[in-house]
Amino acid sequence: MPPIVTDQMGRKVQLPAPPLRIVSLVPSQTELLAKLNLDKAVVGITKFCVHPEEWFRSKTRVGGTKEVKMDVIAGLSPNLIIGNKEENSPEDIRALEKDYPVWMSDIEDLEDALDMIRTVGLLTDRQPAAEELAGKINGAFIALGQQVQRLPPVSAAYLIWRKPYMVAARETFIDEMLQRAGFSNVFSRERRYPEVSLDAIAAREPEVILLSSEPYPFKEKHIAELQAACPTSDIQLVDGEFFSWYGSRLLQSPDYFRALRRR
Secondary structure (H helix, E strand, C coil), rough: CCEECCCCCCCCEECCCCCCCCCCCHHHHHHHHHHHHCCCCEECCCCCCCHHHHHHHCEEECCCCEECCCHHHHHHHCEEEEEEEECCCCCHHHHHHHCEEHHHCCCCCCHHHHHHHHHHHHHHHCCHHHHHHHHHHHHHHHHHHHHHCCCHHHHHHEEEECCEECCECCCHHHHHHHHHHCCEEECCCCECCCEEHHHHHHHHCEEEEECCCCCCCCCCHHHHCCCCCCCCCCEEEECHHHHCCCHHHHHHHHHHHHHHHHH
16 A cells, blocks of 8 residues: 655645655745756646746646646646645645645744655655755754844844735744844734735834745835835845745755845
8 A cells, every 4th residue: 555644734645655746836845856856756837836947947837826727737647746735725735635645735934844845855755865955954044043143133024015015924934034034023913914004014113124026026116115114124125935935945045044134
């Protein structure tokens, strides 16, 4: 009998060992599969799976993270689909799991991310490489924490959307990354991704306002209206992948956070 594993949502999933035809529905997990040298096994990705670029150009795209093309996936005959609780729609996952093994991640903090990396390595017969990667990421964040604890925290608002403005609050992976980078989230009393007004942002008096490159692509032209409402805040454009991608990209995040704090 194929092995039965429990995913991060507590679901029992029966899998072939190892799966030879994988579809990834999450950009950060697609990048992880590439890091684990699973080029031949991965047959499908989403239109948002932009890393690695070679895969983005050559792999079959199965739609978006929340608008999966069921007919395209059927044509790929996957024996493992990897998804995420937050990034994929429950309706799509319920439909897919009727026909395929679907392993789901649920990431809120660094420990969840490291567990996901190790488990994906186990599922895909890449356990030594995944363990090594998780160890390096953990070590990099330990070193970052030792440096950050010697600095005063910087109060910050992290914006992910415009019209309406939305911020990352507590119970999000972004909030976890903010804390590990030495930022104090001024919206930590709220949950998840609340809508906020310019007045609400100004009232929290953040020392720094971080404008993410994703999911909304903030640009230089968006800084002016925020600066007018929050004249004492330092407003920075940031690469959202280092705050919200919870796969192998985490290996680079500590150095990015150090540079951001220096700025």
